[in-house]
Amino acid sequence: MAEIEPTYLYKLVPSTAPVHQPIPDRLPVSEIDQQSGFVHLSTALQVPNTLKLFFKDEPLVYVLRIPYESVARDIRFEDPEGRVCGPRPEEGLFPHLYNGLKLGKDEIESMSVWSNDHGWEKSLGAAKPWLLY
Incomplete structure (x- = not known):
């Protein structure tokens, strides 16, 4: 478990x-979530590298903000599988949602659509007030 619980968790959707x-x-279940048996999420601190590693060629992503408190009972903070994304020790453990792969209106508080305009930096900068740990 993370030392300080986050306020929000984020799901990135291509x-x-x-x-x-x-x-x-x-929502439809992604292939990686289906294979893993849980919903892959990121904290606000993990979102930038998740974008750069997994969504670098995407023209845009849907970023879903989930209040941690509403899903805390079904969250496990775990190491990512090395064969999936390699070691990322500087980011700590990742939140995985074990609730039968359900993610929808009851879990999601808000959504933002980010554009990959020659890299994610512009969208990340504009999202600072919304992208909260």
Whole structure:
């Protein structure tokens, strides 16, 4: 478990799986989440590297903000699997949601759409007030 509990967790969704408003009861499950048996999430501190490593070629991503308190009972902070994303020790443990792969309107507080305009730095800078640990 992380030493300081985050206020929010974030799910990054690629442009190939658009998230529409209103957010449905249950979003489609990504292939990596289906294979892992849990929903891969990031803290605000982990989002920049998650974008750069897994979404570097995406034109945009949907960033879903999830209040930690609402899913805390189903969260495990674990090391990422080395074969999936390699060691990232400077980022600590990653939040994994074990709730039967359900992510939808009951879990998601808000959503932001970020553009990969020659890198993620511009979107990350604009999102600072919203991207909270």
